[in-house]
Amino acid sequence: KQEVTQIPAALSVPEGENLVLNCSFTDSAIYNLQWFRQDPGKGLTSLLLIQSSQREQTSGRLNASLDKSSGRSTLYIAASQPGDSATYLCAVRPSKTSGSRLTFGEGTQLTVNP
């Protein structure tokens, strides 16, 4: 059974810092991995999607890497801003089958202080 772990559970940093969020998964047989952001009382916003054949994806100040063999992914946030404060979730999808379910980590709650 796939298990996804996110470390740290919570993180508080001053504005402007670069930071790394970690995600690990136990079964390396994945189809893709997705990073999401969730603001309080809201749904999830997709940030980055990495296919199993890819090593990294970038969008603006965000960079996500994937090391499938070691079961790890990191989300790098450059020059953090107070607006980045949210819960960040990673999720892995096991196969291409449309019904294949995502397995989520418990999330990292990020607070960026002005």
Add this chain to the structure above:
Amino acid sequence: GAVVSQHPSWVICKSGTSVKIECRSLDFQATTMFWYRQFPKQSLMLMATSNEGSKATYEQGVEKDKFLINHASLTLSTLTVTSAHPEDSSFYICSALMQGPAGELFFGEGSRLTVL
């Protein structure tokens, strides 16, 4: 990114009534949608997988007669909480799987249900 619209965003109802929540993929087709429930400060719990034109697949422990799911078109899935009780109060979130090789999931904004 693609847009998934969920409605209503919040609803308050009396115990015993039924509540319907809609999930629409606005700019793409989705043969598969997922319904989740989220408790405060917890991650998402998958309730069921909704497949266009066929019956939904429910996760273990989720009552299919309690949570009716209909996926009548490629852009719309509905979740009906029947005979709602206070313990059904929760945050319900849907997601839609964009067709294609990428397999990217997009989520709705969520629906906060409060049963009095």
